[in-house]
Amino acid sequence: MFDIDQGHRLAFSLVLGVAVPGIVAAGLLGGRPAAAAEPAGMATKNLADSAPTRFDIHVDNLSHRDAAVVPPWKTIRLDPAFCGGWLVVGDLTGDGVAELVSARNGVPGPDIHYTSSVVVHRLDGSVLWKWGDPDARNAIHHDVACQIHDLDGDGRHEVVLAADRRVVILNGATGSELRQFEIPANASDCITFCDLSGVGRPSDMLVKTRYTQIWAYDANGKLLWTVKKPGGYRTAHQPFPIDLDGDGHDEIIAGFAALNHDGSLRWRLPDQVCQSGGHADAIRLFEDGDRAEDKRFLLTHCGGNRMDMLNGEGNVLWSVTGLHFESVFFGELDKNLPGRELVVDICHQPWGNQPLLILDESGGGLLGRYTTMRSRQHRLVDWFGDGEDLIFGGQTRALLDAHGKIRASFLTPMPDGTSAQDDTEPLRYMIHLADVTGDGRPDLVVSTVPGTAVWIYRNEKGAKCLAPERLTLPFNATLY
Ligand SMILES: [Ca+2]
Ligand SMILES: [Ca+2]
Numbered sequence: 001m002f003d004i005d006q007g008h009r010l011a012f013s014l015v016l017g018v019a020v021p022g023i024v025a026a027g028l029l030g031g032r033p034a035a036a037a038e039p040a041g042m043a044t045k046n047l048a049d050s051a052p053t054r055f056d057i058h059v060d061n062l063s064h065r066d067a068a069v070v071p072p073w074k075t076i077r078l079d080p081a082f083c084g085g086w087l088v089v090g091d092l093t094g095d096g097v098a099e100l101v102s103a104r105n106g107v108p109g110p111d112i113h114y115t116s117s118v119v120v121h122r123l124d125g126s127v128l129w130k131w132g133d134p135d136a137r138n139a140i141h142h143d144v145a146c147q148i149h150d151l152d153g154d155g156r157h158e159v160v161l162a163a164d165r166r167v168v169i170l171n172g173a174t175g176s177e178l179r180q181f182e183i184p185a186n187a188s189d190c191i192t193f194c195d196l197s198g199v200g201r202p203s204d205m206l207v208k209t210r211y212t213q214i215w216a217y218d219a220n221g222k223l224l225w226t227v228k229k230p231g232g233y234r235t236a237h238q239p240f241p242i243d244l245d246g247d248g249h250d251e252i253i254a255g256f257a258a259l260n261h262d263g264s265l266r267w268r269l270p271d272q273v274c275q276s277g278g279h280a281d282a283i284r285l286f287e288d289g290d291r292a293e294d295k296r297f298l299l300t301h302c303g304g305n306r307m308d309m310l311n312g313e314g315n316v317l318w319s320v321t322g323l324h325f326e327s328v329f330f331g332e333l334d335k336n337l338p339g340r341e342l343v344v345d346i347c348h349q350p351w352g353n354q355p356l357l358i359l360d361e362s363g364g365g366l367l368g369r370y371t372t373m374r375s376r377q378h379r380l381v382d383w384f385g386d387g388e389d390l391i392f393g394g395q396t397r398a399l400l401d402a403h404g405k406i407r408a409s410f411l412t413p414m415p416d417g418t419s420a421q422d423d424t425e426p427l428r429y430m431i432h433l434a435d436v437t438g439d440g441r442p443d444l445v446v447s448t449v450p451g452t453a454v455w456i457y458r459n460e461k462g463a464k465c466l467a468p469e470r471l472t473l474p475f476n477a478t479l480y
């Protein structure tokens with residue numbers, strides 16, 4: 001559903017070719033050259049046939065006997081004409097309470113899209129403002145280039161979006177246009193804010209085509225640089241800005257390569273680990289450190305059936321292979337196990353049979369597997385306030401733990417005048433962590449694709465943690 005890629009099936013056999021030479025000999029490579037050996041010293045484990053040590057269960061078979069039932073604090077029906085599949089959440093009016101930003105996208109060609117309209121709702125369901133022409137798609141299979149960000153540093157959030165061949169900056173409170181500037185056609189796949197200039201806040205931005213080219217602009221629309229196929233590879237869905245060397249300027253992990261703040265190439269991953277023609281799905285800072293070599297990143301490969309732990313110099317410390325790892329998160333799911341545990345969904349599986357894996361910090365220890373209707377959207381949250389992170393599964397609309405148990409289920413009553421299913425495919429539930437109430441805790445927000453309704457669940461006990469690695473809105477929202 002997300003980032004369908006022609007290469008990924010072939011890539012699967014390439015990765016198997018690394019670990020299971022006998023299968024290569026059976027002809028799965030389809031005429032492509034076999035993958036070279038892994039770089040020396042890299043720990044690689046194929047998880048395709050691993051059995052979890054703790055549990056392996058379909059969510060339909062979980063007992064709800066001890067699970068809390070959580071009704072929504074707010075149920076909001078999105079504007080019927082402007083409702084979109086993309087949602088970002090943040091305070092636009094400056095009162096500390098979040099608003100909801102729903103966007104539609106125009107789709108002029110395959111894998112080309114731009115933000116076409118926006119509607120902003122207050123939590124009472126009323127419309128704060130609208131922008132654009134809603135005669136476009138209420139669906140997504142990608143991020144939409146519509147973000148909430150304080151671009152000018154005045155303490156108030158703007159809504160910044162990539163429309164057709166232009167970036168538009170809107171006053172968050174009123175929707176009035178502050179300015180716009182031109183960008184190339186098709187460069188509207190996503191917007192990522194970063195501090196290339198070294199001014200101490202993310203006042204620059206990246207726009208990109210879906211897989212091949214990135215452009216960097218300052219806040220006034222001055223083009224800083226552009227790069228095609230960073231390091232010779234396709235781009236990540238969302239480039240990952242981080243100051244690797246501590247000089248005050250962000251570098252950009254652009255996919256399988258990192259760029260310096262001037263766009264020049266800093267490092268690239270070896271061909272041996274990126275042979276598929278795929279692209280990077282999720283990039284997370286797992287552990288910060290003073291020096292680049294002390295930082296740790298998780299990176300998942302679309303088309304590569306691989307997840308790596310890297311350091312900030314682009315050295316691969318370990319990899320797991322054999323499955324289509326997509327979005328990875330980490331947290332304290334089990335205090336009795338050293339380190340933080342990893343949760344990752346396995347993508348490109350049929351509806352009703354989509355795994356969500358829990359791994360130990362080494363990546364190689366498969367603790368548990370939930371099979372879900374759809375596993376693509378998940379987040380970690382401390383909901384009960386005891387420091388235990390739980391997995392909020394979007395389609396499951398439940399909190400799952402690291403022991404094969406459901407701890408809470410969340411009600412999603414459809415608002416009056418809406419239906420629970422559209423005509424063409426099962427309704428997809430998306431999830432977001434955002435401090436809706438302004439108390440510093442990440443609240444849970446659930447929306448649908450197509451955009452119809454939004455449900456908000458107030459986090460009343462959890463730790464006050466809005467860490468960026470949880471993808472807590474509003475900064476640089478992404479579905480990957
Ligand atoms: Ca507000
Ligand atoms: Ca501002």
Ligand SMILES: [Ca+2]
Pocket residue numbers: 242243244245246247248249250251261
């Ligand atoms: Ca730097």
Ligand SMILES: [Ca+2]
Pocket residue numbers: 331332333334335336337338339340341
């Ligand atoms: Ca742990």
